[in-house]
Amino acid sequence: MRxxxxxxxxxxxxxxxxxxxxxxxxxxxxxYCRDWIVExxxxxxxxxxxxxxxxxxxHCDNSPCVRCCxxxxxxxxxGGTVLVTPxxxxxxxxxxxxxxxxxxFPHPDGHVDKCTFCLHNRVEKGxxxxxxxxxxxxxxxxxxxxxxxxxxxxxxxxxxxxTLIPEAGTRPQHYFLI
Amino acid sequence: MRTTRRQFIKVSALGAGSLAxxxxxxxxSAASSLFAGADASQAFTRxxxxxxxxxxxxxxxxxxxxxxxxQKIVGNDEDLHCNGRFCPRGTGGVGMxxxxxxxxxxxxxxxxxxxxTFRVAGWDEALDYIAARMKEIASRYGPECVALFTxxxxxxxxxxxxxxxxxxxxxxxxxxxxxxxxxxxxLTTFGDIxxxxxxxxxxxxxxxxxxGSHLGENxxxxxxxxxxxAIDKGATIITVDPxxxxxxxxxxxxxxxxxxxxxxxxxxxxxxxxENGWYDKEYVERYTYGFEELKAHVKPFTPEWAYGxxxxxxxxxxxxxxxxxxxxxxxxxxxxxxxxxxxxDTQRLRAVAILNALLGSxxxxxxxxxxxxxxxxxxxxxxxxxxxxxxxEAYEGKYTLANEVVSNGLCEAxxxxxxxxxxxxxxxxxxxxxxxxxPDQETTLKAIDALELMVxxxxxxxxxxxxxxxxLPECTFLxxxxxxxxxxxxxPNIALRMPxxxxxxxxxxxxxxxxxxxxxxxxxxxxxxxxxxxxxxxxLKQIGSSLEEMKRIGVKKFxxxxxxxxxxxxxxxxxxxxxxxxELYSTDMENEGFNPLPVYTPHEEPPEGFYRLxxxxxxxxxxSRTANNPNLTDLMDENTLWVNPKVAKMWGLKSGQYVKxxxxxxxxxxxxxxxxxxxxxxxxxxYMVHGFGHNNTKLSRAHGRGVNDTELITRVKxxxxxxxTGMRGNFVTFVFDTDGKEAAV
Ligand code: SF4
Ligand code: SF4
Ligand code: SF4
Numbered sequence: 001m002r003x004x005x006x007x008x009x010x011x012x013x014x015x016x017x018x019x020x021x022x023x024x025x026x027x028x029x030x031x032y033c034r035d036w037i038v039e040x041x042x043x044x045x046x047x048x049x050x051x052x053x054x055x056x057x058x059h060c061d062n063s064p065c066v067r068c069c070x071x072x073x074x075x076x077x078x079g080g081t082v083l084v085t086p087x088x089x090x091x092x093x094x095x096x097x098x099x100x101x102x103x104x105f106p107h108p109d110g111h112v113d114k115c116t117f118c119l120h121n122r123v124e125k126g127x128x129x130x131x132x133x134x135x136x137x138x139x140x141x142x143x144x145x146x147x148x149x150x151x152x153x154x155x156x157x158x159x160x161x162x163t164l165i166p167e168a169g170t171r172p173q174h175y176f177l178i
Numbered sequence: 179m180r181t182t183r184r185q186f187i188k189v190s191a192l193g194a195g196s197l198a199x200x201x202x203x204x205x206x207s208a209a210s211s212l213f214a215g216a217d218a219s220q221a222f223t224r225x226x227x228x229x230x231x232x233x234x235x236x237x238x239x240x241x242x243x244x245x246x247x248x249q250k251i252v253g254n255d256e257d258l259h260c261n262g263r264f265c266p267r268g269t270g271g272v273g274m275x276x277x278x279x280x281x282x283x284x285x286x287x288x289x290x291x292x293x294x295t296f297r298v299a300g301w302d303e304a305l306d307y308i309a310a311r312m313k314e315i316a317s318r319y320g321p322e323c324v325a326l327f328t329x330x331x332x333x334x335x336x337x338x339x340x341x342x343x344x345x346x347x348x349x350x351x352x353x354x355x356x357x358x359x360x361x362x363x364x365l366t367t368f369g370d371i372x373x374x375x376x377x378x379x380x381x382x383x384x385x386x387x388x389x390g391s392h393l394g395e396n397x398x399x400x401x402x403x404x405x406x407x408a409i410d411k412g413a414t415i416i417t418v419d420p421x422x423x424x425x426x427x428x429x430x431x432x433x434x435x436x437x438x439x440x441x442x443x444x445x446x447x448x449x450x451x452x453e454n455g456w457y458d459k460e461y462v463e464r465y466t467y468g469f470e471e472l473k474a475h476v477k478p479f480t481p482e483w484a485y486g487x488x489x490x491x492x493x494x495x496x497x498x499x500x501x502x503x504x505x506x507x508x509x510x511x512x513x514x515x516x517x518x519x520x521x522x523d524t525q526r527l528r529a530v531a532i533l534n535a536l537l538g539s540x541x542x543x544x545x546x547x548x549x550x551x552x553x554x555x556x557x558x559x560x561x562x563x564x565x566x567x568x569x570x571e572a573y574e575g576k577y578t579l580a581n582e583v584v585s586n587g588l589c590e591a592x593x594x595x596x597x598x599x600x601x602x603x604x605x606x607x608x609x610x611x612x613x614x615x616x617p618d619q620e621t622t623l624k625a626i627d628a629l630e631l632m633v634x635x636x637x638x639x640x641x642x643x644x645x646x647x648x649x650l651p652e653c654t655f656l657x658x659x660x661x662x663x664x665x666x667x668x669x670p671n672i673a674l675r676m677p678x679x680x681x682x683x684x685x686x687x688x689x690x691x692x693x694x695x696x697x698x699x700x701x702x703x704x705x706x707x708x709x710x711x712x713x714x715x716x717x718l719k720q721i722g723s724s725l726e727e728m729k730r731i732g733v734k735k736f737x738x739x740x741x742x743x744x745x746x747x748x749x750x751x752x753x754x755x756x757x758x759x760x761e762l763y764s765t766d767m768e769n770e771g772f773n774p775l776p777v778y779t780p781h782e783e784p785p786e787g788f789y790r791l792x793x794x795x796x797x798x799x800x801x802s803r804t805a806n807n808p809n810l811t812d813l814m815d816e817n818t819l820w821v822n823p824k825v826a827k828m829w830g831l832k833s834g835q836y837v838k839x840x841x842x843x844x845x846x847x848x849x850x851x852x853x854x855x856x857x858x859x860x861x862x863x864x865y866m867v868h869g870f871g872h873n874n875t876k877l878s879r880a881h882g883r884g885v886n887d888t889e890l891i892t893r894v895k896x897x898x899x900x901x902x903t904g905m906r907g908n909f910v911t912f913v914f915d916t917d918g919k920e921a922a923v
Contacts, residue, residue, distance in 0.1 A: 024270075
C-alpha cells in the first residue's frame with residue numbers, strides 16, 4: 001500500500017479551506033498550519049499564467065527527515081506515510097532543517113508537527129483526509145497508488161502531473177495535476 | 179437628545195464589568211489548548227445549523243466533543259447549497275463563537291462628566307429603555323419613523339416586530355449596494371429575478387462568461403463547486419476583468435478590459451451575434467419581444483467600435499461571441515452579484531440579460547434553471563397594521579423600478595429637509611456594519627446625527643456600534659435558532675438552524691430580543707408563541723415534518739410541484755412581463771422614462787497620477803464581518819494594495835512597504851496598506867479586498883489592519899432606475915505615510 005495525494009492546479013482556487021479544515025480537525029493551534037497555499041504568477045500583463053497549489057508534507061518515499069531524526073520519532077507508518085510521534089520527539093529541529101519543502105514546524109507543545117494525511121483520525125476510519133473532504137472545488141484526490149482503481153491512481157493515469165523539487169531525490173508522494 | 183454630532187464611542191471603555199465575570203473560561207487561547215488535548219477517538223455529538231458567515235447559508239453539522247466544546251463545523255451532504263463542503267469562512271465559522279472581542283452585554287449611551295460613553299445594562303433595562311423611547315418618539319412622528327437596516331437572519335425577527343409596530347421600512351444593503359441592478363435587469367427582461375443562490379446551471383454549462391465577477395475569490399460555495407465541475411467537463415471560461423483574477427487564470431479567454439467600459443463590449447457581442455445569425459432563432463422568435471428594435475439599435479456597435487473603448491481586440495470579441503454561440507443554449511453570461519459599479523448598472527445587466535436571451539440560455543440546461551422554493555406556512559398572526567407611509571415614499575418618484583427597499587434612499591430621507599416630511603427618527607441596525615456597507619460615509623453620519631434613537635444589534639463591535647444609543651449583543655448562529663432556510667433551488671428544500679451550545683457571555687438570540695421588545699410595545703398578539711421552538715415546530719408540522727425530525731436530519735428536500743427545471747422544447751411560456759415575452763426591448767424601462775435598450779455612456783477616467791480604486795473579495799473573508807475572526811485572520815489578516823509594476827516603478831513603490839491612499843476629494847485613508855507589486859492588475863487601476871481597515875480598537879485582530887475602501891468611496895454614482903450606489907468611480911493616489919508600520923518584505 002502506498003498512500004498519495006494529488007491536487008489539481010487547474011481547479012484549486014487557493015481558498016485555504018483545506019488549511020482551516022486541517023486546523024480544526026487536527027487541533028493545529030492558531031498561527032500554525034500543516035498545509036498552505038502557493039500562488040505562482042508568470043509573465044507580464046496581459047500575457048499571464050497563474051498556478052495555485054495546496055501544499056503539505058509530501059510523505060516522501062526517501063525522507064531526509066526520517067533519516068536525520070536522532071530519536072526515531074519521525075518514522076514511516078502505514079502506506080508509506082511519514083509521521084512524528086510527539087512523545088519521542090525532543091524538538092531538536094533536525095528534521096525541519098532537512099526537509100526541502102519546509103513542511104514541518106515546531107509545535108508550541110515542544111514537538112515537531114506536520115501533515116499526517118489524517119492517517120489515524122480519519123483515513124484508518126475509512127474517511128478521507130480533512131482537507132480532501134472539505135475542498136469546495138473537489139480538486140484533491142487521495143488514495144492508494146498500489147490500487148489501480150483508487151481515485152488518485154486513476155487521476156494520475158489520466159492527467160499530466162508533476163512533483164515538487166524532484167531533483168532532491170526525496171521521491172515525493174504528493175502530486176500536482178497540471 | 180444631542181445637539182452636536184454624536185461621538186463615536188469605543189466599546190472597549192465599557193462592558194468591562196460583565197467581561198470580568200466570564201473572562202477566565204472564555205479566552206480563545208484557553209479554549210484552543212483544550213482542543214489540543216482532544217483525542218481523535220473521542221465521540222462527537224452533532225447538531226444541524228446553516229451557516230451565517232455569508233448569505234449563501236450552507237447547511238451543516240456542528241460537532242461537539244464529550245465535554246460539549248464545539249470542535250468543528252462541516253457541510254451537510256444532503257444540502258444543495260454546499261453538497262457537504264463548507265467554504266473556508268464556514269469552516270472557520272467556529273472563530274465567530276470563540277472570538278473574545280464579541281459584544282458581551284447590552285450597552286446604553288450615556289453622558290458622564292460631559293462625555294458620551296456607554297454603560298453596561300441588563301437586558302430588562304435595555305429593552306425597557308428601547309420600548310419606552312420607541313413609544314415616545316412614535317407618539318410624535320408615527321410608527322413609520324422606524325427603519326430597519328439588516329443583513330442576515332436576525333432581519334426576519336426584527337422585521338416582524340417592526341411590521342407589528344406599524345412600519346414597513348425594512349431594508350438590506352444587499353440590494354442597492356450589491357445585487358439590485360441584476361435583479362431589476364432580469365425582472366424587466368425575463369419577468370423573474372436571479373435569486374440567491376443564483377439559478378445559474380453552472381455544473382452543466384459549456385461556456386461560462388464572467389464579467390468582473392471573480393468566482394473562487396468570492397466564495398459563493400455552490401457556484402464555485404459547480405464551476406470546478408464544469409472545468410472538469412471541459413467547459414470554456416471567458417473572464418472579463420481588468421485584473422488577472424484567480425478565475426482569469428483558469429479561463430480559455432481572459433479579456434483584460436479597460437475598467438468602466440464593459441457596456442461597449444456587451445453591445446459589441448450582441449452586435450456580432452445578431453449580424454452573424456449566431457443566436458437561437460426559434461427561441462427568439464417564440465419567446466422574445468423587440469428583436470427588430472434591438473437589431474437596429476446595435477447596428478453601429480461593431481467590435482471595431484468597441485476596440486477603441488475597451489482595448490479588447492475585435493478578433494477576440496468575435497471569437498468569444500462564436501464560442502458562446504457554439505455552446506448555446508448551455509451558456510451563461512453570468513449576471514454577477516456585487517454589480518453596483520458605475521450608476522448605469524441596471525442597463526449593463528440588461529445587456530447581459532439580452533445576451534442570454536439571444537443565446538436561449540434562460541430556462542435551459544447549462545444556462546439558467548427554474549428554481550423552486552419550499553412553501554412553508556407562517557405561524558398565524560393578526561394582519562399587520564397598514565402604515566400611513568410606505569418606505570418608497572422616502573424617495574418618492576425616484577428609483578421607480580426598484581423591487582426592494584433602497585437602503586441609501588432611507589438613509590438620505592433620514593436627513594431633515596424642508597421639503598420632505600418623511601424623516602426617520604429611529605434606526606435598528608442588525609448584522610450590517612453600515613459604515614462599511616453604505617458608501618459616502620459623510621451622508622451616513624449626517625443621517626445618524628439626525629436620529630433620536632439608534633439600536634445596533636450585532637455579534638461584534640464594529641464602526642456602526644460606536645454610534646449606537648443602545649447596543650444589543652446578539653449570539654452567533656452557533657448559539658441560536660432562526661427561521662427555517664427555504665431559499666429556492668433545483669429542488670425545494672428547507673434547513674434548520676439550532677443552537678449547538680448556550681449563548682456565550684450575556685448575548686441573546688435575535689428572535690428572543692424581537693419578541694421581548696414586541697411584548698413591551700404591547701404587540702403580544704403578533705408573538706403568540708412561547709418560544710421559537712414552538713413556532714418552528716408548528717410550521718414544520720404543516721409540511722409533514724417536525725422540529726424533532728429536522729434536528730436529526732438538518733435538511734429536508736421536497737418534490738418539485740410547479741414547472742420543470744428547464745423549458746420543454748417548443749413549450750409555450752408566458753413570462754411575467756408586460757408583453758408576456760422576454761423583453762429584449764423593455765417596456766418597463768420605456769414606461770418609466772429610461773432607455774428601453776441599453777446604451778454605452780463613457781465614465782470618468784482617473785486624473786493624472788490617480789488610479790481607479792477597484793475592490794473585491796477574498797475567499798476567506800466576508801465583507802467587514804470576518805476581519806476579526808481568529809481562524810480567518812490567521813489565513814489573511816490585512817488587505818494589500820495591488821499595484822502594476824510599471825506604476826510601482828514610477829512611484830518607487832516596493833512590495834511589502836506601507837502607504838496611505840488619498841482619493842480625488844483629498845480624503846486620506848485612516849490607516850496604511852501594504853503594497854503588493856503584481857502583474858495581475860492593469861496600470862490604470864489599483865485593487866484591494868474590501869472589509870479591512872477597521873477603526874474600532876476593540877477589534878484586537880482587525881483594528882488598523884489594512885485600508886477600508888469604503889472611506890475612499892466618496893463619489894457615488896446613483897443608478898436612476900433602482901437607486902443602486904455605483905462605487906467604482908473613485909480614484910486614488912499614494913501618500914507616503916506608513917502610520918508607524920514596518921515594511922513587511
Ligand atoms: S480547499 Fe481546495 S480549492 Fe481551496 S485552496 Fe485548498 S485545495 Fe485549493
Ligand atoms: S516533505 Fe519534508 S517532512 Fe514530509 S516526508 Fe518529505 S522531507 Fe519529510
Ligand atoms: S459559502 Fe461559506 S460562509 Fe457562505 S454560507 Fe456557505 S460555508 Fe458559510
